[in-house]
Amino acid sequence: DAMVIQNPRYQVTQFGKPVTLSCSQTLNHNVMYWYQQKSSQAPKLLFHYYDKDFNNEADTPDNFQSRRPNTSFCFLDIRSPGLGDAAMYLCATSRAFLGYEQYFGPGTRLTVT
Amino acid sequence: ILNVEQSPQSLHVQEGDSTNFTCSFPSSNFYALHWYRWETAKSPEALFVMTLNGDEKKKGRISATLNTKEGYSYLYIKGSQPEDSATYLCAFEETSGSRLTFGEGTQLTVNP
Numbered sequence: 497d498a499m500v501i502q503n504p505r506y507q508v509t510q511f512g513k514p515v516t517l518s519c520s521q522t523l524n525h526n527v528m529y530w531y532q533q534k535s536s537q538a539p540k541l542l543f544h545y546y547d548k549d550f551n552n553e554a555d556t557p558d559n560f561q562s563r564r565p566n567t568s569f570c571f572l573d574i575r576s577p578g579l580g581d582a583a584m585y586l587c588a589t590s591r592a593f594l595g596y597e598q599y600f601g602p603g604t605r606l607t608v609t
Numbered sequence: 610i611l612n613v614e615q616s617p618q619s620l621h622v623q624e625g626d627s628t629n630f631t632c633s634f635p636s637s638n639f640y641a642l643h644w645y646r647w648e649t650a651k652s653p654e655a656l657f658v659m660t661l662n663g664d665e666k667k668k669g670r671i672s673a674t675l676n677t678k679e680g681y682s683y684l685y686i687k688g689s690q691p692e693d694s695a696t697y698l699c700a701f702e703e704t705s706g707s708r709l710t711f712g713e714g715t716q717l718t719v720n721p
Contacts (some may be wrong), residue, residue: 500652531711536618536713537713538613538698538710538711538712538713538714539698539711540711541708541709541710544707544708546707551707553708586653588653593706593707594640594641594702594704594706595640595641595658595660595702596658597643597655597658598643598645598655598709599652599655600645600652600653600654601652602650602651602652603652
C-alpha cells in the first residue's frame with residue numbers, strides 16, 4: 497500500500513500560471529520534505545516541515561511556497577512557474593531527524609509550456 | 610556547499626555479474642550516510658542508513674560499507690539481476706540534522 501502519495505504524477509502548466517502539487521502520507525511522520533530534481537542531477541531540498549515548523553533552504557527561490565495544513569498533507573505552490581522550474585518534484589517523510597530513513601512518493605513531473 | 614559525489618555515473622553489466630559503486634562525502638560533521646534505490650516510475654526506497662565507521666550492512670545480494678574517516682561508502686551487488694536495474698543514490702546527513710545532501714546517483718542497467 498502506498499505510504500507517500502503524490503498527485504498528480506504528471507502536471508503541465510503554462511509559463512506564469514500558478515500550480516500546486518500535493519503530497520499525503522499515511523505514516524504519521526513528523527517531518528515532510530520537498531525536493532526538486534532536474535534531469536540527471538541530485539535531488540535538491542527545497543524546504544521541510546517538522547510538525548508545523550517550516551524551514552526554507554537558503555537558496556530556494558521565493559517563487560516556491562509550501563503549506564502543511566495537518567500531519568498528513570503537504571503542498572508545494574509555485575506562484576509563477578518559469579521554464580527553469582520544469583523538473584521532478586519529490587515529497588518525502590521521516591519520523592524525525594538524524595539517522596531516520598526517508599520515505600518517498602513517486603514524484604510529480606512538472607512541465608512548463 | 611557540501612560535495613557528495615558518486616561514481617560511475619552509469620554502469621551496464623550482464624546478468625550474474627557482481628558490481629560495485631562509490632559514494633564520497635565530507636569527512637567532517639558526519640552523522641549518517643544513506644543509500645536509496647530508485648527504479649523507473651517508482652518511489653525511491655531506502656536501502657541502508659549507516660552511522661558507524663567500519664559499518665557493513667547487507668540486504669539480500671546488496672551490501673554496503675562505510676569509511677567515515679576518509680569519507681567514502683561502497684555499495685556492492687552480488688550476482689546482478691535485471692530487477693536490480695535502477696538509479697542508486699547516496700545521501701550525506703550531517704550532525705546538524707534536518708537535511709540530506711544527495712549525490713547525482715549511479716544508473717545501473719543489468720542486461721539479461
